[in-house]
Amino acid sequence: MFYLSYLRSELLRRKGRTILTLLGLALGIALVIVITALSHGLDRAQKTALNPLSSIGTDLTVTVKPEGVGGGAFANRTVSTDLSKLGKAGQHFSYDIFSSGSQTTFAQSQAKSVSSIPGVAKIATGLTLTATHQEGKVPKITALFKTGGQQLRVSGQVKPLSAASLAKMAKCMAKLEKSRAPTTTTTNATHGGLQPSQNGSPTASPIAKGSGPIQACMPAGVRRFSKTITVPRQTLKKQVRTPQTNIKTSSYTIGGVDTSRTDMGLITPAQVTSGRFLAKKGGREALVAGAYASSHKLKLGSTLALNRTKFKVVGIVQAPLGGQSADVYVPLQQLQTLSGQKSQINVVLVRATKGAAVGAVQKEIEKTFPSAQVASSKQVADQVSGSLVDASNLAKSLGLALSIIVIAMAFMMAALLTLSSVAKRVREIGTLRALGWTRRLVIRQIAGESLLQGVAGGVIGVAIGIAAAAAIDAFGPTLTASSTAAGSDQAVLPGAFVMGQGLARTTTSQVALRAPVAGSIILIGFALALLGGLLAGAVGALRAARLRPADALRQVE
Template sequence: MDSFSVLGVDPGATAAGPLTAATVSGGRALTSSDAGTDVAVVDATYAASASLAVGGTIDVAGTPFQIVGIVASASSSADTAANVYIPLDVAQKLSGAGDVVSTVYVQAGSSDRIAAIQSALTAALPTATVSSQSDLASTVSGSLASASSLITNLGTWLSIIVLVVAVALAVLFTISGISRRTRELGTLKAIGWSNARVVGQVAGESVVQALIGGVIGVALGLIRALIINIIAPTVSASAGATAGRGPGGGGRGGGSGFGGQLAQTTTEIALHAPLSLWIVGLALVLAVLGGLIAGVFGGWRAARLSAAEALRAVS
């Protein structure tokens, strides 16, 4: 059995309502003259899936409605509030609920008055849910903030783990290099090099290598960041309210629902990789610091070598 959501809307409402965020892709929109008539506007996605077109008919609660228009969401990544839109008075009659509404859209004359109007409506209608576009935006922002915080924390711990592993590997490689340079380091100690000088030599070499690696890593990171900023991949964040299920009424621009569906407010967010001098500087400092730690450990290992034993070693 084919099921779809139906929303009764004020056909004369053009300033506010569920259809203000939709565009007419075929036929026409509902007008004031459509009040009391069996005409409908159909969502483009549903029309395509159900093979409906302008001029055809669709059966709603046993009543055939002529399709006068096709509408699509203004955002390619979000759906409209319902599959089918019909005049409000006709929807109230079909639902059998009488002269009731489930949603009333109010447009303020000035953005400065939104908070005051919202407070007045909340006081006048204590049992109703009063929300504004800023509330929906806060829902989206809150979700994004939570996701961003989770990703940031996860990224921070992953960075720490990677840094620790990288330093540990650098220490191991440095010590391995010391083992291969036993005769060389033993000769230096035999000719009078102090332990501090040996440690400084090994640490200096390690720092230079780390600095070169850091510069190469920063260059690769900058290239990848530039590619991401040029491509600017986007993600969609949505927030919305559910159109009522079962019999119900619609206010100005609102409607009666015969099967609820989400009316979504969608925000497109472009992803980008931030580029700043302090990030580049921090990367280089961490690279040098890691090299210094590895060099000190390796130098300490080299300083413990006995000159006599080192000279007896076979390279």
């Protein structure tokens, strides 16, 4: 076919121009493919990171805002450790303190009223607590102070007695001897000291009060000897060394999962990456988030001791980013028991009957429960930040703009090159018309050249694009996605009032970037190249068609 061989000759013998056009188109297409693949990959990565959020089947997350900042539910929040109650010094201790973070707990029964709101398909309840874990050896903290035991020796001389005193004393003694004899006969000897007071003289009573009857006969100076002795005052100074402790404090989040349902909840079987989900009966089993497991060397079958209650790790999970993610998941009842919050929950997960109803349900819940904080999955997803999101946003905004610019430039270049080729070939076109070529034939020829360039450019561009995407896949840079968990109004919480509670906890998820090239992208890229070729061809051909053959021939090359 002559026209085809003409086309081939034309393209092959004007290599420079052809290559320029091809490269322009190809690079444009390749860029579109790469950017599309990248943003697709980023989307996918983002979905992977956020996937659990949607797969836990939750449209809305309802929490209750604490009343009054820093007061009410928050009043008693500092963690203080009474070292003396930990045990004997040197003993290993490990315990966990649970607090409900920025989400006030409420009775489980209250959740039922949420389920009665129209548009709510189902609800699941959960308890997400922030736990402070402390462990280490009980330190020696006792300091001993011994006081007392001092011996005081006092020695002094008793005044010598006068002869009159001695005579008086002897008389008294004699009298005592005399009085004793009848007493022994009339009364029981055992009641000796008391009998005279009943029927004896009143003077006997001070004697009876004394320690002994003989004492009464002693002179006053001997009877009452007293001296004040003052032990010298001294200040004892002793340093009590602060106990050296190796107590480690760390905080993590723990979620109480309603094990009776597996279709929605804080975590669902879909997030279990290895092992299994918590058993329905809610035994002492735990699920651990992958990152937490690796940092704490937990494996399937490991034992996790929470305040002396041992939980067996039965599954590793990919925790959902955002909202209500936790490091450790245990059955709800177990957590309620552990934390002493019987029948208390702090999260209600809501699924709407249909996607369109989410907004209405959210409004309704907020209206019904003024203190409730309602966050939709989308809002939670919007809170997710990190390089992944940055890259994704970048790819979405900049990437789109970039590919539009590049494609436009490629198109323009193709069109301009075709135009310039037409301008250069005006005489050629005139000659063709003189040879009897109709306008249609000339247009077909010129457009055919451009179209062929478009096809070739598309093929090359698709190849480059796929190769580039494959290269990105091979290198697979790691992106992170972070989400600030829990309270939706954290910005207003004063940071000072909680210590070591890790309220503004950040969940980070790492995702390797991939650039999957979908068949549709290839088709689109190819179609774009064709379009570029057609566009350039149309521009060139129109220009060629407008030429009158006589004018075209008159053109001096």
